Amino acid sequence: MRIGIDVGGTHTDAVLMEHATVLASYKTPTTPSITGGISTALRSMLQQTRVNTSEIHAVMIGTTHCLNALIERRDLMPVGVVRLGLPSTSSFPPMTGWPSDLREAIGNHVYMAHGGYEFRGRPISALDPNELRGIARDMRNKGIRSVAISAVFSPINTDIELKAAEIIRDELPEARITLSHEIGRIGLIERENAAIINACLLDLAHDMMHSFQQALSELSIQAPIYISQNDGTLMNDEAAERYPVLTFACGPTNSMRGGAFLSGLTDAIVMDIGGTTSDAGLLLRGFPHETSAPTEIGGVRNNLRMPNVYSIPLGGGSIVEYDGNEVRIGPRSVGYELTKRALVFGGDTLTATDIAVAAGLADLGNRNAVAHLPANLVKRAVDTIQMQIAYAVDSMRMSPEPVPAIIVGGGSILIQDRLPGITEIIIPDQYAVANAIGAAIAQMGGETDRIFSFSQIPREEALKEARQEAISRAINAGADPSTIRVTEVEEIPLSYVPGNTTRIRVKAVGDLGRVW
Amino acid sequence: MRLIDEEDIKHLALGAALLSGGGGGSTYATLHQSLEAVRRHGPIKLLNIDELDDDALVISLCGMGAPTVAIEHLFAKDTHANALHFLEEHLGRKADAIMSLEVGGANALTPLPVAASEGLPVVDADAMGRALPELQMTSFSVYGLSAAPMALHDDNGNRCIIDTVNNYWVEQFARSITTDMGARAATALYPLSGKQIKQAAIRDTISQAMAIGKAMQTSHLKQQPIRLLQEILHGHVLFEGKVLDIQRYSDVGFARGSASISGVGPYQGQTLELKFQNEYLLTQIDSKICATVPDTIGIFDQRSGSAISVEELRYGFRVTVLVIPAPPVWRTPEGLALVGPRAFGYDMEYVPFEQQES
Numbered sequence: 001m002r003i004g005i006d007v008g009g010t011h012t013d014a015v016l017m018e019h020a021t022v023l024a025s026y027k028t029p030t031t032p033s034i035t036g037g038i039s040t041a042l043r044s045m046l047q048q049t050r051v052n053t054s055e056i057h058a059v060m061i062g063t064t065h066c067l068n069a070l071i072e073r074r075d076l077m078p079v080g081v082v083r084l085g086l087p088s089t090s091s092f093p094p095m096t097g098w099p100s101d102l103r104e105a106i107g108n109h110v111y112m113a114h115g116g117y118e119f120r121g122r123p124i125s126a127l128d129p130n131e132l133r134g135i136a137r138d139m140r141n142k143g144i145r146s147v148a149i150s151a152v153f154s155p156i157n158t159d160i161e162l163k164a165a166e167i168i169r170d171e172l173p174e175a176r177i178t179l180s181h182e183i184g185r186i187g188l189i190e191r192e193n194a195a196i197i198n199a200c201l202l203d204l205a206h207d208m209m210h211s212f213q214q215a216l217s218e219l220s221i222q223a224p225i226y227i228s229q230n231d232g233t234l235m236n237d238e239a240a241e242r243y244p245v246l247t248f249a250c251g252p253t254n255s256m257r258g259g260a261f262l263s264g265l266t267d268a269i270v271m272d273i274g275g276t277t278s279d280a281g282l283l284l285r286g287f288p289h290e291t292s293a294p295t296e297i298g299g300v301r302n303n304l305r306m307p308n309v310y311s312i313p314l315g316g317g318s319i320v321e322y323d324g325n326e327v328r329i330g331p332r333s334v335g336y337e338l339t340k341r342a343l344v345f346g347g348d349t350l351t352a353t354d355i356a357v358a359a360g361l362a363d364l365g366n367r368n369a370v371a372h373l374p375a376n377l378v379k380r381a382v383d384t385i386q387m388q389i390a391y392a393v394d395s396m397r398m399s400p401e402p403v404p405a406i407i408v409g410g411g412s413i414l415i416q417d418r419l420p421g422i423t424e425i426i427i428p429d430q431y432a433v434a435n436a437i438g439a440a441i442a443q444m445g446g447e448t449d450r451i452f453s454f455s456q457i458p459r460e461e462a463l464k465e466a467r468q469e470a471i472s473r474a475i476n477a478g479a480d481p482s483t484i485r486v487t488e489v490e491e492i493p494l495s496y497v498p499g500n501t502t503r504i505r506v507k508a509v510g511d512l513g514r515v516w
Numbered sequence: 517m518r519l520i521d522e523e524d525i526k527h528l529a530l531g532a533a534l535l536s537g538g539g540g541g542s543t544y545a546t547l548h549q550s551l552e553a554v555r556r557h558g559p560i561k562l563l564n565i566d567e568l569d570d571d572a573l574v575i576s577l578c579g580m581g582a583p584t585v586a587i588e589h590l591f592a593k594d595t596h597a598n599a600l601h602f603l604e605e606h607l608g609r610k611a612d613a614i615m616s617l618e619v620g621g622a623n624a625l626t627p628l629p630v631a632a633s634e635g636l637p638v639v640d641a642d643a644m645g646r647a648l649p650e651l652q653m654t655s656f657s658v659y660g661l662s663a664a665p666m667a668l669h670d671d672n673g674n675r676c677i678i679d680t681v682n683n684y685w686v687e688q689f690a691r692s693i694t695t696d697m698g699a700r701a702a703t704a705l706y707p708l709s710g711k712q713i714k715q716a717a718i719r720d721t722i723s724q725a726m727a728i729g730k731a732m733q734t735s736h737l738k739q740q741p742i743r744l745l746q747e748i749l750h751g752h753v754l755f756e757g758k759v760l761d762i763q764r765y766s767d768v769g770f771a772r773g774s775a776s777i778s779g780v781g782p783y784q785g786q787t788l789e790l791k792f793q794n795e796y797l798l799t800q801i802d803s804k805i806c807a808t809v810p811d812t813i814g815i816f817d818q819r820s821g822s823a824i825s826v827e828e829l830r831y832g833f834r835v836t837v838l839v840i841p842a843p844p845v846w847r848t849p850e851g852l853a854l855v856g857p858r859a860f861g862y863d864m865e866y867v868p869f870e871q872q873e874s
Contacts, residue, residue: 088671088700089590091629097548118698119585125672153588187587189545282832293828294544301544308832395819395834397758492584492827493764503584 001055003045003223004440005038006254006433007063010275010336012037013436016045016056020261024049025433029336034065034208035215042219053220058512062228062254062439065208066201066244070102070298075207077146078107079199080139080175082132082168083192084115084151084160088124094150094192099299106200109144111135115160116152119501120453124152127160129167136171147172148199150180150192156451176202176242183245183304185449186503190294190303197300198245205244209237226442226512230306232257232287233445233509236478248297249306251435256281256288256307258438259406262428268404269396269422271389272434273411275317276333280310280392287487287509289396310395314388316411317342318352320381327380329388343369352414355381362413382416390419408434445487445509446473454500462504463489470506479510517567517637518723519559525550525628527729532624534728534749535840537812538826539795540621540647541583545590550625553632560628561637563613565719568710572612574639575600576706577627578651580668580690583794583827585699586622592671597630599675599702603667606677607707615639615713617654617706619721620647620795620812621825641717643706645843646812649794651690652683653855655845656706659716666690666705670697718843732821741821742836751814751838752869754799754806755788756781759833775829777837788837790815792826797860799837807839807869808862810846810855814838839869 001023005014007030016024024045030037038061046053069075081094094110095103113132114125139147147168151160161179169175178199184191212225227240228250235243256270266286272279282289288307295306313331317338321328334341334349341347343354344365350373356362358370358378393405402423407415408431417425430437448469452462467486475481488507493500520528529547532540554560568574577596579586604610614627619642631638643654651663663686669675674697678689686705694701708716728748737744745751757777764773772793779786788806791798796813799806807813815824818834845851847868853859856866 085590087592087673090593091549091591091595092545096552097544116589118589118700119582120698122698124589124698152590186584188590189587289832292830396832491764 001051001057002440003042003056003059004436004438005041005059005061006251006435006439007034007037007061007065008251008435009064012041013433014038014041014045015433015436015440016049016051017437017440022430022437023051025430025436027432034063035211038212039215039218042221046219054222056221056223058223058226059216059221060226060228060234060439060442061212062250062435063208063247064251066204067248067297069201069204070197073101073105075204076105076200077203078109078142078144079196080109080111080142080144080147081196082111082113082135082147082149082164084113084127084149084164085124085188086112086114088116089152089188092189095196097301102299106196107144109139109142111138113164115164117154117157117160119153119156119451121153121157127163132164132167133171136168139175140172145175146178146199146202147175148178148180148192148195150188150195152188154179154181155186155191155449178202178242183243185303185505186451187294187303190301193300194245194302194304197297197302198243201244202241205241209241213237228254228439228442230304231290231445232438232442234442234512239477245304248304252279252281252309253288253307254438254442255408255435256283256438257286257441258434258436259408259428260286261437261441262430262434263406263426265404265406265426268406269393270406270408271393272409273407273414274315274409275338275411276313276315276335277311278314278389278392278409278411280396281307282396285487310392312388312392314352314385316351316353316414320350320352320355322350322377322381327377327384329381329384352381352385352411355385356413361416364413385414386416386419389415393419393422407431443509443511444474444477444479445507446470446475446477446479447505447507448473449503449505451501451503454502462502466504466506467508470508474508474510478512480513481510484508484510517564518562520554520562520628520638521559522551522554524726525554525625527726527733528624528722530729530732531725531727532619532621533823534732534745534814535725535812536620536647536823536825537795537814538792538824538829539649540618540623541586542825543622543625545586546622546625546628550628550632553629557632560631562640562722563637564640565714565717568613568639568713570709570711570714572710573607573609574613574615574708574710574713575603575611575704576615576617576643577630578617578623578703578705579626580694580701580703581699583825589698589700591700591702595669595671595702596626597634599667599669599704600630600634602669602675602677603665603704603707606665606667611636613637613639615717616642616722618642618644618647619725620644624722624725638722639713639717640722641713641719642721643717645718645721645846647795648855651687651705653859654683654706655718655843655851656708656716657683657854658845658848658850659712661706661708661712661716663705665707666703668693668697669702670700718845742816742818745816745821745838749814749838749840751840753836754839754869755779755786755801755837756783756818757788757835759829759831759835762829762831773826777835780834790837793860794826796826798857798862805864805867806872808857808864808866809860810842810851810866811869812840812842814840841868841870
């Protein structure tokens with residue numbers, strides 16, 4: 001049996017699953033302490049089902065705790081930033097273009113050193129051990145305990161970042177070191193930024209994992225903990241302490257994957273309708289379609305793989321305004337105060353939920369409280385809601401062929417039974433805890449992203465090598481080899497470079513061994 | 517003459533991306549380098565072409581390499597200044613002003629950090645009016661002006677002067693050497709007189725790009741980015757749709773490819789085929805040609821109005837295809853010989869998109 005938990009901004013959801021069956025689920029408000037909601041949910045589920053805790057083989061947790069800390073600039077560690085690339089790259093020192101409050105929060109400890117590679121793997125300059133030792137000693141004097149190392153083109157040859165880490169560790173044995181090639185892909189600035197962000201969250205990630213472990217052992221659950229990643233796969237506890245940055249977008253990913261699981265579909269649009277906003281995403285072969293362009297998080301440009309999500313400011317708590325002529329819905333929302341402020345719950349604010357009740361789409365609270373709303377208003381508001389949702393859903397479609405849409409999240413009541421261009425609308429039974437289910441069913445993955453020159457290595461061999469590398473990374477992460485499949489292969493020829501030079505990216509995933 | 521400050525630079529970066537027609541590389545690094553340079557050295561002088569002395573020496577600066585390499589192998593601080601100085605040394609004369617060869621993409625900003633640190637003015641002009649993939653594809657070539665002698669410089673200090681019989685050979689040599697330099701080189705080229713610049717450069721393109729970027733950020737039409745783009749780029753909407761299939765293949769060192777875009781709204785039921793190399797080159801709707809190089813074909817995100825580069829183009833993007841008329845110099849027989857459809861391997865006559873049947 002497995003437990004899946006999603007710690008969201010307002011609610012903590014949990015499910016207990018055996019194979020494909022949800023044995024129990026629980027929804028509780030998120031508490032200021034990260035584990036409060038988790039303990040409440042787990043205790044309740046264990047009582048409900050009387051399951052023996054020794055039967056629980058894994059606990060999967062999705063949380064945006066680390067992302068929130070970055071955005072709020074709290075609990076961040078000072079980071080020593082070391083870039084290998086001199087004499088190149090000095091036109092753009094590390095952390096250029098960062099918000100100044102974040103630079104201050106993690107110190108301004110930037111070092112540029114020799115090293116790095118050209119695009120075909122030739123060194124830009126030799127690594128200089130003495131230079132690195134000097135940097136390490138300077139960091140020691142400053143009391144730095146977390147170091148981020150990046151090198152030009154490290155995704156095509158990881159040696160130099162590994163070697164630099166070894167030298168720095170020699171001088172600074174207690175330091176925790178984040179290597180850029182372990183986190184990001186081609187694109188030095190964005191990959192380096194992701195590594196720095198990761199490095200500043202290490203203490204927090206450590207404390208978080210410790211709290212999780214404590215909460216579980218208080219309930220006598222001995223099972224290993226896994227943490228949800230942005231791409232819908234899992235990290236074990238050790239990896240989660242090392243790569244907190246990979247958890248940032250697990251919320252939408254988990255609800256999409258949970259929706260897919262509940263509906264039995266692998267290719268569909270998933271619409272997660274919340275209280276304030278709604279997110280539409282596309283599932284391809286069971287995984288979220290990802291963005292390829294750099295994005296910004298907490299004001300920092302990065303190239304972390306994130307689910308491609310189209311968000312609209314519309315949810316169950318959206319405030320509805322009507323001037324007798326035009327209807328406006330959102331972006332303002334009553335949010336978590338829905339059950340106090342909405343008309344049907346005895347409040348004085350007209351919300352999208354009230355419209356759904358007035359239109360007969362849902363039966364919630366006191367229906368009489370919305371009986372006075374003009375029919376004209378209700379009709380227009382319903383039309384506006386459907387139009388906005390239909391547009392968001394349509395934006396995620398990849399082909400003119402009709403696709404099914406899976407609706408999850410608490411705001412699912414806003415949806416009528418049809419949307420234009422959508423073959424079928426599926427609102428699964430357990431739509432409200434789809435994200436916890438998404439966490440519970442996640443798999444282990446491995447990825448590779450490298451540049452090959454087909455004039456040096458034939459294309460077929462290069463593809464084989466890349467696939468093999470992704471597969472062995474998935475196995476190293478804990479995937480059961482018998483279940484591994486390659487989920488993505490991407491080839492991007494490089495322009496202006498002779499020799500048929502191509503970037504190949506491969507991703508493989510497999511089930512966690514023995515947790516079903 | 518006017519002074520360029522930080523705001524102007526941000527506007528220029530945005531405008532340069534919008535004018536790029538899918539190529540030219542990301543402006544992110546050159547933008548921040550330029551901002552940093554202005555913070556350190558103060559504002560940069562932007563000279564109108566008419567303010568140049570006829571006998572002034574003007575040198576163009578241009579980063580060379582591949583966009584995919586550029587996002588990884590960032591330049592050393594002084595490489596472009598070094599290229600300029602090397603060419604000056606070779607010529608035995610200091611430049612009076614510098615300029616950008618290519619207003620589309622990253623190279624629109626390449627001269628700015630050098631201008632700031634060396635105290636040189638930048639000429640309000642370029643030689644492409646958009647982004648183009650090769651060094652001989654300039655309005656200067658149309659007027660028979662030579663790109664050589666040209667200086668090529670890498671971050672390690674390797675450098676050379678290229679002198680050739682014509683601009684085609686400049687491109688050939690420079691491309692090979694740049695590849696040996698790690699597909700990353702700074703170039704200083706087209707050493708020309710003020711008189712030649714007045715005759716052959718495409719004027720006012722830097723201030724136009726700035727105005728475009730500024731409008732995108734401040735206009736009251738901001739909420740309707742596509743309408744705004746149409747106005748400020750003098751562009752015509754060719755198509756609206758969703759990117760479906762993308763094919764990419766490598767062909768003699770250039771990444772080529774095609775995409776199909778399935779129509780939405782008024783274009784429902786139609787399909788636009790898009791051919792690209794480093795830039796978008798050709799479009800046809802239901803097999804009928806509707807726009808080709810040298811007119812600039814821009815692909816814009818429908819929601820934000822941001823330009824989508826060839827590298828960024830992906831399945832599922834919802835886009836508007838805009839055509840921007842080519843500068844007059846590109847529509848001359850000499851211009852078309854350099855950058856018309858045939859220069860990119862398409863065996864067809866150029867027809868200005870306004871005159872295409874569809």
